[in-house]
Amino acid sequence: MINFxxxxxAYGHHEVLKGIDASIDRGKVVxxxxxxxxxxSTMLRCVNGLxxxxxxxxxxxxxxxDTDDASIHDIRTRVAMVFQRxxxxxxxxxxxxxxxxxxxxxxxxxSDVRDRAxxxxxxxxxxxKLNAYPGSxxxxxxxxxxxxRALAMQPTAILFxxxxxxxxxxxxxxxxxxxxxxxxxxxxxxxxxxxxxxAREVADSVLxxxxxxxxxxxxxxxxxxxxxxxRTRDFxxxxx
Ligand code: ADP
Ligand code: MG
Numbered sequence: 001m002i003n004f005x006x007x008x009x010a011y012g013h014h015e016v017l018k019g020i021d022a023s024i025d026r027g028k029v030v031x032x033x034x035x036x037x038x039x040x041s042t043m044l045r046c047v048n049g050l051x052x053x054x055x056x057x058x059x060x061x062x063x064x065x066d067t068d069d070a071s072i073h074d075i076r077t078r079v080a081m082v083f084q085r086x087x088x089x090x091x092x093x094x095x096x097x098x099x100x101x102x103x104x105x106x107x108x109x110x111s112d113v114r115d116r117a118x119x120x121x122x123x124x125x126x127x128x129k130l131n132a133y134p135g136s137x138x139x140x141x142x143x144x145x146x147x148x149r150a151l152a153m154q155p156t157a158i159l160f161x162x163x164x165x166x167x168x169x170x171x172x173x174x175x176x177x178x179x180x181x182x183x184x185x186x187x188x189x190x191x192x193x194x195x196x197x198x199a200r201e202v203a204d205s206v207l208x209x210x211x212x213x214x215x216x217x218x219x220x221x222x223x224x225x226x227x228x229x230x231r232t233r234d235f236x237x238x239x240x
Contacts, residue, residue: 001188002024002060002190003022003058004020004023004043004056004057005056006019006020007019007021007043007053007055007058008055009054015212016042017042018211019213020213021214022214028188029188029202029204030190030207031192032191032193033199033209033239034207035235038210038211039209040209044161047060047075047159048065049067049071049075049076050081052067060156060157077153078155078156078157079159080149080150080157080158080159081150081159082147083146084165084166086134086146088146088149091133093130093131093133094134095121095131098120098121098145098149099117102116102152102153120151121145121148124144124145124148125174126141139166139168140167140168140172143163143167143175144174144178147178157187157189163175176195179191179202194239196224196239196240199220206224208227208232210235216228
């Protein structure tokens, strides 16, 4: 469903992605792991057009991710992103945050949007926080609002960029729980994470990125239990 073919990306003279080949199949969870600075966020950002790439191809359902406005709009309505720092609108309630995209980007009917937003907040366990402002919510709750907001766009895939890294440890579980639920419902997900245990339990496959190259990719079981490359072994030793 999401395909990278020999994707190169540089910031100025600094080449950050050095020929990425990868594919994420529909309904699968792929975890992207690797050291800080290896290009994980850049890879995600190229998928939904937050960054442009210089060569190669990224396709989503066979549609080329291009940089013209129409293409970007199309991609953003189909692929949602959840960030490390929740990026909620501080002056809007949880419900209003979730309604924003369907109302103003998809231009759907307000009362339908409200009903669905409220269902989604229920689903992430925040049915009693519809009218709360982000500032009054914990980090874990804010991240669950952000996930509900992503779902409200009825995306075909969700990209997660270290969704639990900014959270206090006791809040990591509630966010992973919601993500596990999405995986069980076969949402297509590309997840940058340092939660190796989560990757072990939930990922169908894992990509290990180092220095802008995919060093190793394969089924989560194989890669996380019997990595073939020394660099992968090294990384896993350090994060687990
Ligand atoms: P990761 O998410 O794996 O930590 P990133 O994709 O954020 O890695 O960054 C990869 C490399 O690209 C790093 O060396 C980083 O400093 C550089 N980089 C990231 N964003 C920018 C930017 N907007 N401008 C210049 N360099 C950047
Ligand atoms: Mg990053």
